[in-house]
Every structure is written in C-alpha cells, then in structure tokens.
Amino acid sequence: MNHKEIWKWIFEIAPDHFLLSVAKVKGLNLRIPGVSDVQHIKKEQLRAFRPRIINGLLKNDKLFYICQHFDEIPFDDELIEKISQIRERDSDNLYAEIQSDDTAIDLPSVLMVLLSSSEPDDHTKAAALFEKVKEKGELDAHAQKIKQSEQKEKENREEQPEPERKAETAEYEKQYRQEKKRSEILQQKLDECKEERERERREWKEAKQAYEAETQTIKRELHRKEQEVARQEAAIAKLEQDKEQLRTSLQQAQARIKELEQSKQSLQSRIDQEKQAAEEMKKQLELIKIIHGIEGTDDIKIKVLLFGNPRNRRVFSIPKYAVRVVESSEIDQFLESEPQAKADEVWVLTYRVPREQQVRLQQIYQSKVVEFADFHKLKTYMEGK
Structure with missing residues (x-):
C-alpha cells in the first residue's frame, strides 16, 4: 500500500x-x-x-x-x-x-x-x-x-471559569514561548549543520577534483609505461627473431663448411690417387723405354677412341693403350671435325652413349667397335687382352 x-x-x-x-x-x-x-x-x-x-x-x-x-x-x-x-x-x-x-x-x-x-x-x-x-x-x-x-x-x-481559562491561556503562552525558543535553537542548529554540510561539500568537491586530476595523471603515466613496455617487448621479440635467424644461418654455414671439408678431403684423396697412378705409369713407361731402347711409346701402344667417359683414371694406367676419351655430349662435334681420325680400336660405353650415336659409330667404324655395358667389363677387357 x-x-x-x-x-x-x-x-x-x-x-x-x-x-x-x-x-x-x-x-x-x-x-x-x-x-x-x-x-x-x-x-x-x-x-x-x-x-x-x-x-x-x-x-x-x-x-x-x-x-x-x-x-x-x-x-x-x-x-x-x-x-x-x-x-x-x-x-x-x-x-x-x-x-x-x-x-x-x-x-x-x-x-x-x-x-x-x-x-x-x-x-x-x-x-x-x-x-x-x-x-x-x-x-x-x-x-x-x-x-x-x-x-x-x-x-x-x-x-472553565475565567481564572482557569486565564491560567490555561498563560500556560499555553508559556508553552508557545518555550516551543518558539526551542524552534529557534533547532533552527540555529539547522543553519550550523547547513554551513557544516556546505563546507564539507566544498572540501569533498576539492578532494574529488584533486583525486580525479591525480587519477588522470596516473592513467597517462600508466599508458606511457604500457606503450614503453610494448615497444621493449617488440624489440626483444625482434632480437630473438634475429638471433634465431643468425643461429640458423650459422648452423647452415657450419654444415656447408663441414660439407666443403669433406669434399676437399675426398678431392684431395682422388688427387693423391691420380698422382700415384701417374707416377706408376711414368715408371712403367721409363721401364719400357729402357727395355726397347726407344725414345717414345707411341709405336708400341694400341690407339683407342673411347666414346663415353668412364669417369675413372684406370683407363689411362694400362701402358699398352693410348686412350683418347670423347664425351658423349661431344660425339657429334668430333665426328664432324675429325671424320677420318685414326684408331686401332673403337670402344663404346653403351651405358654412357645414347642409342642413336651407338648406331652411327657402328656405321662409321664397323669392325673396330667394341661395346661395353659397364666399367667392370671394360676393365676386364683392358687387363686381359
């Protein structure tokens, strides 16, 4: 209600x-x-x-x-x-x-x-x-x-009799004066309270304004700090990324260096082997010269045209053969520039020379052609003949 x-x-x-x-x-x-x-x-x-x-x-x-x-x-x-x-x-x-x-x-x-x-x-x-x-x-x-x-x-x-009414009236007047005085006292207290509240309101307003100003200052400083932290975090992330890229590049460089070192060792080993083979061949040629009392070895060697590179130096280590290697990519040019090239034998590595060129070589050199399907057969032929 x-x-x-x-x-x-x-x-x-x-x-x-x-x-x-x-x-x-x-x-x-x-x-x-x-x-x-x-x-x-x-x-x-x-x-x-x-x-x-x-x-x-x-x-x-x-x-x-x-x-x-x-x-x-x-x-x-x-x-x-x-x-x-x-x-x-x-x-x-x-x-x-x-x-x-x-x-x-x-x-x-x-x-x-x-x-x-x-x-x-x-x-x-x-x-x-x-x-x-x-x-x-x-x-x-x-x-x-x-x-x-x-x-x-x-x-x-x-x-009520007149005296009583007068007495009652006097009492009412007395009460009225007391109430009036009481009201004045209460009004004074009320005015004081109003002044106190007004003072407190002003103080509160000033404190509020100061608090709000301080809050804004703190907010701005906090925002600045947050931006600074964000920039630092971005810079750290970039440094970490660069560091990772450098680490990867370093690992790749180290792997490449290791690979080159291995290639170098392998190449050096092959060079040493070739040198050793050349020295042995030289010694054999000197021995032949002494035995036959001749200056050169061309007259006693079998001249061979080898079509297709076997990628092995052992073909030059057999003294009785003077081997001339023609790369499979150079066959057409060789046949055009030297169509009458002399040779005792013509060896064709069928695993290196395309079929069309094999047919052409058969047509040109006919009975001189000897075909080899792999290097092992070539090596066996050279050492056994």
Missing part, C-alpha cells in the same frame, strides 16, 4: 490545532500558495488553507522530514512514552488496542508512530493495520472519534 494514502487520511481528520502545529515546524519550511509565511497563519484562518496545507505536507521531502524529525511534533506526553511499546507490538495487538474504549491512544497516532520509524517492518505493520481497519469499514468511526475528542476538549475549555 502507498504510505501517502495513510498520511493523507491522518492529515484530513487531524484537529486544526495539531495540523497547524505540524505545518509550523520550523525546519519543515512548508510553502503553500497564497501565503508568504505559514508561521503567520492563525487558527481561525486554517479552514481556508487546510487543503493546501495537506497537499504541501504530502510532498515526498516533507513526509521524509516529518519522519526524520518526529520528536519535533507536539504529541501528548502519554503517546511519547508509549512510542517504543507501540513499535514493539504486532498489527493485530495494536488493532485490539485502538478498538478498546479505555485506551487513550487513537489510530492516527499509532499510524504516525509506525510510519516515522526507521524500520521497514514498522511500515509494514502500519499498512497492515490501516488496511484491516479500512476493510472492516471502521475508518469513518475512528475519524468521528477524533472529532468527538476535539469537540469535548473545546467544551471543557469553554466551561
């Missing part, structure tokens, strides 16, 4: 003097149309301003102030003493209390005590109590009860 509905009912049935005392609570600062200052409204004028006063009191900020400053509203001492007891009881118990003829506590007072509490459970109790009374159709009866109580108090005041 909307709490405003409850407050509206309370204000609508409230006696004139109570409603006016609530409207004049100084810290409330109630403003109503047609009145420059609510403090100047007199009791006899209230009827005309009553609807506007109720509408002003029902505004959210005014209801909030009334609840927060409930102790400033002039209630009976008996009600003030029972505030804590009222808030401790449940809605059913309170309903039974306000229905009793012997109670001095009315429904509006109980509802105001509950609604002004800081505990949400008390607000729930107030709503439940009001709803129960409303459902039973007893709201008008409680309103009439308030009106009768007010009328009775008015009659009692009129029946």
